[in-house]
Amino acid sequence: MSIFDQIEKPTLLLDAGKARRNLHRMAEKARRLGVRFRPHFKTHQSAEIGEWFRLEGVKAITVSSVNMAAYFARSGWQDITIAFSANLRQVRQIRELAAQVHLELLVESGEAASYLQESLSAPVDVWIKVDSGAGRTGLPWTDIEAIASLALQIDQSSNLQLRGILTHAGHTYWAKTPQNVRRLTAESVGRMLQVKRRLLSAGLVNTEVSVGDTPGCSLSDDFGGVNEIRPGNFIFFDAEQYAVGACAVEDIAVAVACPVVAKHPERNEAVIYGGAIHLSKECMPEDGRMIYGKVALPSGNGWSQPLAGAYVDRLSQEHGLLHLEGEDLGRLRIGDLVCILPVHSCLTVQVMGEYLTLDGHLIRTLNKNA
Amino acid sequence: MSIFDQIEKPTLLLDAGKARRNLHRMAEKARRLGVRFRPHFKTHQSAEIGEWFRLEGVKAITVSSVNMAAYFARSGWQDITIAFSANLRQVRQIRELAAQVHLELLVESGEAASYLQESLSAPVDVWIKVDSGAGRTGLPWTDIEAIASLALQIDQSSNLQLRGILTHAGHTYWAKTPQNVRRLTAESVGRMLQVKRRLLSAGLVNTEVSVGDTPGCSLSDDFGGVNEIRPGNFIFFDAEQYAVGACAVEDIAVAVACPVVAKHPERNEAVIYGGAIHLSKECMPEDGRMIYGKVALPSGNGWSQPLAGAYVDRLSQEHGLLHLEGEDLGRLRIGDLVCILPVHSCLTVQVMGEYLTLDGHLIRTLNKNA
Numbered sequence: 001m002s003i004f005d006q007i008e009k010p011t012l013l014l015d016a017g018k019a020r021r022n023l024h025r026m027a028e029k030a031r032r033l034g035v036r037f038r039p040h041f042k043t044h045q046s047a048e049i050g051e052w053f054r055l056e057g058v059k060a061i062t063v064s065s066v067n068m069a070a071y072f073a074r075s076g077w078q079d080i081t082i083a084f085s086a087n088l089r090q091v092r093q094i095r096e097l098a099a100q101v102h103l104e105l106l107v108e109s110g111e112a113a114s115y116l117q118e119s120l121s122a123p124v125d126v127w128i129k130v131d132s133g134a135g136r137t138g139l140p141w142t143d144i145e146a147i148a149s150l151a152l153q154i155d156q157s158s159n160l161q162l163r164g165i166l167t168h169a170g171h172t173y174w175a176k177t178p179q180n181v182r183r184l185t186a187e188s189v190g191r192m193l194q195v196k197r198r199l200l201s202a203g204l205v206n207t208e209v210s211v212g213d214t215p216g217c218s219l220s221d222d223f224g225g226v227n228e229i230r231p232g233n234f235i236f237f238d239a240e241q242y243a244v245g246a247c248a249v250e251d252i253a254v255a256v257a258c259p260v261v262a263k264h265p266e267r268n269e270a271v272i273y274g275g276a277i278h279l280s281k282e283c284m285p286e287d288g289r290m291i292y293g294k295v296a297l298p299s300g301n302g303w304s305q306p307l308a309g310a311y312v313d314r315l316s317q318e319h320g321l322l323h324l325e326g327e328d329l330g331r332l333r334i335g336d337l338v339c340i341l342p343v344h345s346c347l348t349v350q351v352m353g354e355y356l357t358l359d360g361h362l363i364r365t366l367n368k369n370a
Numbered sequence: 371m372s373i374f375d376q377i378e379k380p381t382l383l384l385d386a387g388k389a390r391r392n393l394h395r396m397a398e399k400a401r402r403l404g405v406r407f408r409p410h411f412k413t414h415q416s417a418e419i420g421e422w423f424r425l426e427g428v429k430a431i432t433v434s435s436v437n438m439a440a441y442f443a444r445s446g447w448q449d450i451t452i453a454f455s456a457n458l459r460q461v462r463q464i465r466e467l468a469a470q471v472h473l474e475l476l477v478e479s480g481e482a483a484s485y486l487q488e489s490l491s492a493p494v495d496v497w498i499k500v501d502s503g504a505g506r507t508g509l510p511w512t513d514i515e516a517i518a519s520l521a522l523q524i525d526q527s528s529n530l531q532l533r534g535i536l537t538h539a540g541h542t543y544w545a546k547t548p549q550n551v552r553r554l555t556a557e558s559v560g561r562m563l564q565v566k567r568r569l570l571s572a573g574l575v576n577t578e579v580s581v582g583d584t585p586g587c588s589l590s591d592d593f594g595g596v597n598e599i600r601p602g603n604f605i606f607f608d609a610e611q612y613a614v615g616a617c618a619v620e621d622i623a624v625a626v627a628c629p630v631v632a633k634h635p636e637r638n639e640a641v642i643y644g645g646a647i648h649l650s651k652e653c654m655p656e657d658g659r660m661i662y663g664k665v666a667l668p669s670g671n672g673w674s675q676p677l678a679g680a681y682v683d684r685l686s687q688e689h690g691l692l693h694l695e696g697e698d699l700g701r702l703r704i705g706d707l708v709c710i711l712p713v714h715s716c717l718t719v720q721v722m723g724e725y726l727t728l729d730g731h732l733i734r735t736l737n738k739n740a
Binding site (some may be wrong): 007008009042064065066067084085086087088089090092093108109111112115136137138170259261262263264266271273276277280281282283316317318319321333334335337346347350351 | 377378379412434435436437454455456457458459460462463478479481482485506507508510540629631632633634641643646647650651652653686687688689691703704705707716717720721
């Protein structure tokens with residue numbers, strides 16, 4: 001009996017073998033490069049999958065919210081960075097967590113640092129969030145005066161201990177080619193090291209450097225001077241990572257199995273039970289259009305290569321519209337399953353909330369503890 | 371004490387007064403038009419909110435999945451249409467449900483009708499799903515032969531009872547103006563009535579007509595010949611419905627309260643704790659760009675009008691980037707809350723999973739029964 005015989009509705013499949021291979025490769029790489037491996041757990045969000053990391057020697061993790069930190073603290077993680085500029089409205093929970101585990105926070109303003117200094121009851125490690133080119137948030141790497149001033153403020157705070165400078169070079173996701181990813185990574189790391197040197201010359205000697213996005217950590221080997229890397233997505237990868245060259249298509253470790261509910265041969269489309277609430281509405285450019293996923297078929301106890309010329313063209317709440325070449329469409333019957341390789345696995349995991357491994361084991365995330 | 375004093379992280383606020391007013395208005399309209407009101411519950415997905423509908427005299431409902439049907443059956447609903455082309459892989463659950471409540475299904479192919487005929491153990495009502503212009507799924511209204519052939523097949527099936535023809539004119543969402551919505555609605559209804567006449571002349575006398583999308587049901591009065599309407603979104607509305615003119619901005623009954631975590635005055639941006647996992651990645655065009663929500667401020671025990679010139683410009687997993695005019699940005703402090711009016715409330719409710727009413731009452735959806 002194949003795993004597909006038991007699937008009745010949209011189901012997030014996890015190929016645990018692929019995921020553990022992806023994990024082992026990144027852990028090995030960190031060892032080889034001599035950098036601390038502090039993987040981001042926001043991708044998998046699962047205590048059970050977290051145990052796979054422990055077996056690879058991981059002791060320190062990254063999360064994206066206070067609640068996710070509390071969840072992983074409950075499953076025994078003792079060294080947690082919340083890689084999201086501190087949410088001052090959760091200072092009570094931050095205080096409680098900091099009393100239980102070694103907690104590291106991000107700050108990017110004197111306003112936030114002052115508030116934390118006044119509200120915390122015991123010292124907490126903090127990183128200064130630096131924008132090294134992504135343009136999302138953090139102090140711009142060019143504004144060395146603001147960074148140095150914040151670093152000195154933290155250095156003088158009794159309740160904050162300066163851990164270093166941290167960045168997320170998220171613009172590598174849109175770099176289009178491995179060469180561009182490597183160039184942007186080198187540029188981002190170079191900027192962080194330049195900031196570090198300026199802080200050193202201002203007398204701030206304990207300044208570590210933390211970086212880490214999946215494209216850069218997968219494709220670059222140039223992390224000299226960096227103390228830790230924090231990739232997350234690499235455990236599963238997805239269509240977006242494949243498109244930028246961060247993984248082979250065989251490395252993608254998750255797919256959403258979706259039943260076919262209708263066929264429209266006159267417009268080369270099939271309709272699946274599988275929409276925005278199963279895949280998320282994340283899209284990516286491919287061949288001049290935006291797509292919502294790639295289309296594979298069940299194959300043995302896993303899934304095939306993506307079908308050439310096939311893609312998820314549009315999504316509504318529960319419907320997915322697939323574009324398929326005539327022969328592929330002709331072979332599909334209503335009630336068959338297709339396997340959608342998601343654009344962005346982190347968001348797909350978030351909306352699905354649980355995984356079914358290829359040997360039929362259900363793994364829950366923090367969003368589905370029922 | 372205001373509701374905002376207890377909010378620590380992204381929270382889906384529900385103004386129950388507005389929602390119940392929206393509901394009352396639509397129920398009244400259906401009574402006035404003399405059509406059956408079978409509201410779609412995929413928007414609110416909550417047994418508790420479902421009770422508000424009962425108080426308006428609603429006895430029959432629409433859902434978008436077998437699981438949602440089972441959830442509402444458990445809270446006492448006895449007449450349920452699953453307005454999604456039947457998922458043949460869930461025929462066992464469909465059989466169980468049909469034994470408990472009056473269930474209505476959608477079919478759009480002979481293949482699916484044959485499978486249901488063979489797999490069901492007792493007669494179930496079915497609607498033929500017709501595409502009256504939206505181009506998502508259903509038999510094209512122009513393909514009268516295929517519709518009539520399927521209708522005759524159903525009519526002759528011992529386990530299927532033909533209820534009528536059903537459409538969702540979802541293209542009204544992109545109609546841009548109330549005039550266009552009314553024109554598309556009249557066109558869609560006209561096409562359905564034309565199909566009905568053709569089926570009548572083929573001897574199929576029990577053919578009802580079911581339509582219903584929120585823009586059309588909100589803006590049009592022209593439902594002569596229609597038997598039932600199935601709008602859903604109207605209970606909350608959202609930025610998209612406001613843009614098309616289906617509601618006033620004061621009718622929008624949900625907003626996501628999000629803490630400000632950083633400010634970037636040099637680029638007129640604030641960063642909020644509130645990303646794709648809180649708002650969904652649904653976007654809409656506004657003034658030549660795509661936006662992910664409109665920005666309001668806490669005001670008394672609710673929220674203000676949207677700030678002029680402000681919008682959610684981009685989202686990552688947990689970050690939202692707001693564009694704000696200088697003065698508005700200047701007034702915001704880190705730790706303050708903003709209220710984001712979502713682009714598409716159905717998807718925002720889905721990702722959030724629970725509501726906080728303005729008087730501090732927590733309402734769960736079927737996705738968060740913990």
